[in-house]
Amino acid sequence: MIGKGFGRRKRVRKVFLDKSTAHQSERLSSSLEENKTKLLAIFDSCADAVFRPFDIGGQRHAFLLYIDGLIDNAQLDESLLKPLMSGTASEMPHDDSELLPFLQNRLIMISQVKRTAEWDRIEREILHGSVVICVDNQAEALVVGLAGGNTRSVDEPASESTVRGSRDSFTEILSTNTSLIRRRVRSSRLKIELLTVGEITRTDVAIAYLKGITNESTLREIKSRIQAIEIDVVLESGYIEQLIEEKTYSPFPQFLVTERPDYLAAALLQGQVAIFTDGSPFAISAPMTFWGFMQAGEDYYERVLYINSIRVIRFIFAMIALLLPSLYVALTTFHQQMIPTNLLLSIAAAREGVPFPALVEAMLMEVTFEGLREAGVRLPKQVGQAVSIVGGLVVGQAAVQAGIVSAPMVIVVSLTGIASFTIPRYNFSIAFRLLRFPLIILAGMFGLYGVSIGLVVILVHLSGLKSFGVPYLFPVAPVTWQGLKDALFRAPLWTLYLHPQTGGKKLRRKGSG
Amino acid sequence: MEIYGPNDRISNLELWILMFVFTMGSSLNLQIGYAAGHDSWLSAALGTIAGLGINWIYAFLCQKYPRKSLVEIARILFGPWLGIGVGLLYTWYGVFLGAYVLRNFTDLTGSVLLPRTPSIIVGSIMICVVAWTLFKGVEVICRCAIILLVLTVVSTLLIQLLQIPDMDPTAVLPVLESGWMPILKGAGQIATVTFGETVLFSMLIPYVTRPAAVQKTVLSMVAVVGTFIVVQVLAVILVLGEITSNQLFPSYTALTYIGVGDFIERIEPFGxxxxxxxxxxKLCVCLFATTLAFSQTIGSRDYRFYIIPLGLLILVGSIIIHPNQLDVVAFVKDVWPLYSVPFLILVPLCMLVVALMKRKSWILK
Structure with missing residues (x-):
């Protein structure tokens, strides 16, 4: 499953794909009866498939089939069935070859109408929310796009809240999501290409990019990797992400995952390629860099001084999230001389009754914290309070009073926990949470030396990591001066003539520049 | 799809940064260049000037023979057999230097951070990480160096700033108290140890994108690092005064003097x-240059085969070269400057002379 280098094909074993789908390459026959048998056989035991025979203009036999709930029923009745069934017989052409164009041009009052003769296409269209009409003596069927039904409306983003910035978020419907982007980038340069992934789920996957800004080879690579995917099931954008990412075993994510259209629009304008997956409110985009993950979209909405101070805070807390427990273990176990005397005395007093070494204590508390967090994520809202009471009171206070853990350790762990939330991208903060544990173990074994070695290993890994050809630490390592204007700190907006570009062409951010 | 070029090209700036971090690394260890007591800053200044000369030789050669390492140039100039000899010489130098760097490192780690951990554990962990890094290629080393550059510069400046309260400006007086000889001795140490080790970069220079500017890159690096070192030595002297020359690790000892507001104190483990x-x-560059020199000597295409054997050689070497730390210090101070002269000056100078005699060959190119 895991190949090396570019252009590999990631295969996922096919589990239950039925290979006896012989009808797929077949074409319609001109006999209505035959077509009906065939179509009913395809949708055999599909209780949601609605089959409806009728006569066009009182003379021609016909039937239609659609999937209940995928289409707009009111429109079906009003704009399709009504004109067809009440159509006058006198106007009807007698020639069979003119019948379908006549229906298409005169009777059906719906914008999306296609003709097709292939069964697999018909099947696909029905499953995507189209109505298929077969008419007597016709070897072609009419496919009427009536997609509708109940879907979630555009809502406030649930997992990415912001003080300043737009309040809409992506939904499960692909066309809604692409339209949210289109509303922000009203340019025909914004290209959206459709692909289908998943042999059973046949999920629509849209690739969006800005022509002329996105690096062509990045785009080609992403497209070819998506096309190379062989998988039965795609239920979330995470499937695509995992199947086309560069390093499967890196703790660091290589894709931006967002449900906010404004963040994604910003990513597109930086030359990234976005990938929407039908059924998922999370769009992904690449190539991403380390510094990109440390930025929030708000960074460009607020004023420059405030944002730069916030970025400093963010980096400090990211370091705390990564290092604080291991530094605590290293200092209390190996290098007590570094702790100021008074602090050392109070730590020693607090640790006096604790039966575990600092390493075990830290691991115990960190694992407990991660457990509480995991419990909190999946809990129904009604029981959430119970967990926070148990977590806060029992783990915090009672454990200290009972002498199982020391109070400084509780402070360290809670500070670490809070700190990991300051990392703007959730998938990026996971890396910090993961790497904390090996660092604690290294600190327990080799003190500060172990922590430094751990940091060196992380640094080397980051230096070697690439996201679609863009080095992960770009633009700091390798250095570009233009890029440095928006890495750790952000220069005022008017100095950012060019977008912080990850490999593509430059676009002027300011008109007069 | 490689937006940023092939994996084995580094920009001149990256080379500069790598050399900077490499050279600054030796400034904290050992008592190099402190032979003249409170006049040692003069040694640092003179040593830097001598270092410019030493670095000019190989930089000049590498610029005249673009995309060729020192070993390959030697083969062009001296023919295959002598070329192999030169290659082995530099392989040996790289292993020896790597072993010394590792030995210094494990010694200082043992005495500062982990007194009860056997030094072979400390050393082998380091060598493992270094070997793993080298498998990822030269670009990765350079990118690490960029991040480490920030760390090095910030910590160096911060340490000097925090030392200001402990400085005594009269400590440098009287200038030239003990005459020129100890100063020259110290200058020799700076020139051969701090700036001489950079001869290994002649193996890395072929990776540079603009070989025509290599001389500028190398010499400006020496000048900047030289300034840093003069400032650092001066700071150490101002803090420690006359006892500077008696310390095993003078700059480390100066670090222990830092105490700000009774809170920021004893920060030497962070330094x-x-x-x-x-x-x-440093170890990355040593091992990398060694493996490159060795693979080019025996005409192998991929240097990666030799990372592990030569890495183990460095690890073993670091343990067996000397019985104890004082022995190491004595060797590095008194023998090493002379010992390294053939590698730093003699061989490159011979090559330079031969190259000048064969002048036509590179003018035609």
Missing amino acids: FTVWIFNEFT
Whole structure:
């Protein structure tokens, strides 16, 4: 499953794909009866498939089939069935070859109408929310796009809240999501290409990019990797992400995952390629860099001084999230001389009754914290309070009073926990949470030396990591001066003539520049 | 799809940064250049000037023979057999230097951070990480160096700033108290140890994107690092005064003097941490240059085969070269400057002379 280098094909074993789908390459026959048998056989035991025979203009036999709930029923009745069934017989052409164009041009009052003769296409269209009409003596069927039904409306983003910035978020419907982007980038340069992934789920996957800004080879690579995917099931954008990412075993994510259209629009304008997956409110985009993950979209909405101070805070807390427990273990176990005397005395007093070494204590508390967090994520809202009471009171206070853990350790762990939330991208903060544990173990074994070695290993890994050809630490390592204007700190907006570009062409951010 | 070019090209700036971190790494360890007591800053200044000369030789050669390492140039100039001899010479130098760097590192780690951990554990962990890094290629080393550059510069400046309260400006007086000889001795140490080790970069220079500017890159690096070192030596002298020359690790000892507001005190393990990163870079370059020299000597295409054997050689070498730390210090101070002269000056100078005699060959190119 895991190949090396570019252009590999990631295969996922096919589990239950039925290979006896012989009808797929077949074409319609001109006999209505035959077509009906065939179509009913395809949708055999599909209780949601609605089959409806009728006569066009009182003379021609016909039937239609659609999937209940995928289409707009009111429109079906009003704009399709009504004109067809009440159509006058006198106007009807007698020639069979003119019948379908006549229906298409005169009777059906719906914008999306296609003709097709292939069964697999018909099947696909029905499953995507189209109505298929077969008419007597016709070897072609009419496919009427009536997609509708109940879907979630555009809502406030649930997992990415912001003080300043737009309040809409992506939904499960692909066309809604692409339209949210289109509303922000009203340019025909914004290209959206459709692909289908998943042999059973046949999920629509849209690739969006800005022509002329996105690096062509990045785009080609992403497209070819998506096309190379062989998988039965795609239920979330995470499937695509995992199947086309560069390093499967890196703790660091290589894709931006967002449900906010404004963040994604910003990513597109930086030359990234976005990938929407039908059924998922999370769009992904690449190539991403380390510094990109440390930025929030708000960074460009607020004023420059405030944002730069916030970025400093963010980096400090990211370091705390990564290092604080291991530094605590290293200092209390190996290098007590570094702790100021008074602090050392109070730590020693607090640790006096604790039966575990600092390493075990830290691991115990960190694992407990991660457990509480995991419990909190999946809990129904009604029981959430119970967990926070148990977590806060029992783990915090009672454990200290009972002498199982020391109070400084509780402070360290809670500070670490809070700190990991300051990392703007959730998938990026996971890396910090993961790497904390090996660092604690290294600190327990080799003190500060172990922590430094751990940091060196992380640094080397980051230096070697690439996201679609863009080095992960770009633009700091390798250095570009233009890029440095928006890495750790952000220069005022008017100095950012060019977008912080990850490999593509430059676009002027300011008109007069 | 490679937006940023092939994996084995580094920009001149990256080479500069790598050399900077490499050279700054040796400034914290050992008592190099402190032979003249409170006049040692003069040694640093003179040593830097001599270092410019030493570095000019190989930089000049590498610029005249673009995309060729020192070993390959030697083969062109001296023919295959002598070329192999030169290659082996530099392989030996790289292993020896790597062993010394590792030995210094494990010694200082043992005495500062981990007194009860056997030094072979400390050393082998380091070598493992270094070998793993080298498998990822030269670009990765350079990118690490960029991040470490920030760390090195910030910590160096911060340490000097925090030392200001402990400085006594009269400590440098009287100038030239003990005459020129000790100063020259110290200058020799700076020139051959701090700036001489950079001869290994002649193996890395072929990776540079603009070989025509290599001389500028190398010499400006020496000048900037030289300034840093003069400032650092001066700071150490101002803090420690006359006892500077008696310390095993003068700059480390000066670090222990830092105490600000009764809270920021005893921060030497943090200073030491930064030094670990520098030593990591140094060892990376040593092992990398060694494997390159060796693979080019025997005409092998992929240097990666030799990372592990030569890395183990460095690890073993670091343990067996000397019985104890004082022996190491004595050797590095008194023998090493003379010992390294053939590698730093003699061989490159011979090559330079031969190259000038064969002048036509590179003018035609």
